[in-house]
Amino acid sequence: MEVRARAPGKIILAGEHAVVHGSTAVAAAIDLYTYVSLRFPTPTDNDNQLKLHLKDVGLELSWPVGKLKEALPKLSSHPASAPSSCSLETFKAITALVDEQNIPETNIGLATGVSAFLWLYTSIHGDKPAKVVVTSELPLGSGLGSSAAFCVALSGALLALSESGKLDFTDQGWQIFQDSDLELVNKWAFEGEKIIHGKPSGIDNTVSTYGNMIKFRSGQLTRIKTNMPLKMLITNTKVGRNTKALVASVSERTLRHTSAMASVFNAVDAISNELAAIIQAPASDDLAVTEKEEKLGELMEMNQGLLLCMGVSHLSIDTVIRVALKYKLSTKLTGAGGGGCVLTLLPTLLSGTVVNKVIAELESCGFQCMIAGIGGGGMEKQKCNGTGLFGGLRLGVGLGGLGIPGGGRETSACWEQDIIGFWVQGRERGRA
Ligand SMILES: Nc1ncnc2c1ncn2[C@@H]1O[C@H](COP(=O)(O)OP(=O)(O)OP(=O)(O)O)[C@@H](O)[C@H]1O
Ligand SMILES: C[C@@](O)(CCO)CC(=O)[O-]
Ligand SMILES: [Mg+2]
Structure with missing residues (x-):
């Protein structure tokens, strides 16, 4: 059997970085997903390898299972139902397995993602041969939570076919997980994020797992109803930027200026709580919505000022802020900063003409x-029938011109459904 899982990316409305130091943050899932498909070979496939295909970057990696067993002798000591952290010894062994693959220098950032893959796969399925295929609609390393979506979708697919995970399928089509299953997926995804991020707060994997909008503080989530x-x-x-390095730089600044940074983090905490309260408060009429939007915009600007204090803004972010400000629009970075993605609040009454002008200026x-x-x-799973990824006939046509990420796709029902989905979404997202 083949399964697929998908997990969304996210935006952080307030509180990134400060959340690593115990402040509240507010995040929401977005409708851009990372997809992971998993299939075990049948005996007739005669395949004894663990294969990972990162389709968007055209990277195909494989490890003979004998090699995994040799390099990771303690493989089977982690029950899938009890997520555990990767020890330093295992991390070194995994790093050596990744290094042997000679990932091209241009894609070297993917090495930590591949390490997270090996840790999650071998922890949940030991040295079983399999083929895992990953595609993503998210820009990688840009602040939209690509690392978390990757870890969540991967954990979901792995657990869906694990003995101890017992994530049952009831039907075809995308299915949501039960809360207890989501908790397990989230815990494993957090372990993967630790390999990619160093010291994650857990907000990205949590919002990707549960979806919607959440308030997050010290590992605890509160769901927000908008x-x-x-x-x-x-x-x-x-x-380009790297979350691990940016999180580390804020921690170093915190060590140098402990008291000042504590005040910065406190201020962020207040901003996140006020922002969450505004989003949740009932709005009685249009004027109330406008007032709420004005307050949100102001809070976003204040948060951006504090992110500047933390040293994670960037000249490119300043440019976006300046362009948006010409149209009286509020902007803040989202995710780890240092470049990457930036959010601009679009008030409800803003005309489409103005939105198009802002977009044109930013794109210029x-x-x-x-x-x-x-x-x-949040995270969902899907059972795939038919020939699927191993036996399926590849379409093999470049679909990039249609705005579809990645290369050719297989002709299983699951993939075809996606081709249409990607195309429609791509067109819709093009303009306001
Ligand atoms: N689809 C994917 N396939 C393989 N690795 C991935 C994938 N998506 C993310 N990664 C891994 O995550 C890294 C990017 O993670 P990083 O945390 O730096 O950025 P982000 O998650 O996009 O942004 P942020 O953490 O600020 O939201 C990549 O370099 C790669 O190692
Ligand atoms: C920068 C950060 O706060 C958010 C990255 O999306 C890191 C984290 O919370 O793990
Ligand atoms: Mg990340």
Whole structure:
């Protein structure tokens, strides 16, 4: 049997970085997903390898299962129902297994993702041969939670076919998990995030697992029910950055200026709580919505100022802020900063003409704009029948021109469904 799982990316409305240091943050899922499919070979496939295909970057990696057993002798000591952290010894062995694959220098950032894959796969399925295929609609390393979506979708697919995970399928089509199953997926995903991020707060994997909008503090989530329309323009500055390094730089600044940074984190905590309260408060009429939007915009600007204090803004982010401000729009970075993606609040009464002007001006600076749906579902799974990824006939056509990420797709029902989904979404997201 083959399963697929998908997990969404996210935006952080307030509180990134400070959340690593115990402050409250507010995050929402977006309707851009990472998809992971998993299939075990049948005896007739005569395949004794663990294969990982990262389709969007055209990277195909494989390890003979004998090699995994040799390098990771303690493989079977982790029950899938009890997530555990990767020890330093195992991490070194996994790093050596990844290094042997000679990942091209241009894709070297993927090495930590591949390490997280090996840890999650071998912890849940030991040295069983399999083929895992990953595709993503998210820009990687851009602040939209690509690492968390990858870890959540991967954990979901792995647990869906594990003995001890026991994530049952009832039907075809995308299915949501039960809360207890989601908790297990989230815990494993957090272990994967630790390998990619170093010291994650857990907010990204949590919002990707549960979806919707959440308030998050010290590992605890509170679901938020929105009582107002919320539209954000997401601008990708396309400036590359790395969450692990940015989180580490804030921690170093905190060590150097402990008291000042504690005040910064306290202020962020207050901003996140006020922002969550505004989003949840019932709005009686249009004027109330406008007032709420003005307050949200102001809080986003204040949060951005504090992110500047933490040292995680960037010249490219300043450019977006300046362009948006010409149209009286509020902007803040989202995710780890240092480039990556930036959020601009689009008030309900803002005309489409103005939105198009802002987008045109931002895109003339070389940035990429999109309007993603906010607050959708979390991680989901799907059982695939038919020939699937091993035996399936590949279409083998480049679909990039249609705005579809990745190369050719297989002709299983699951993949075809996606081709249509990607295309429609791509067109919708192009403009306001
Ligand atoms: N689809 C994927 N396949 C393989 N690795 C991935 C994938 N998506 C993310 N990763 C891993 O995660 C890394 C990017 O994670 P990083 O945390 O730096 O950025 P992000 O998650 O996109 O942004 P943020 O953490 O600020 O929300 C990649 O370099 C790669 O190692
Ligand atoms: C920068 C950070 O706060 C959010 C990254 O999306 C890191 C984390 O919370 O793990
Ligand atoms: Mg990340």
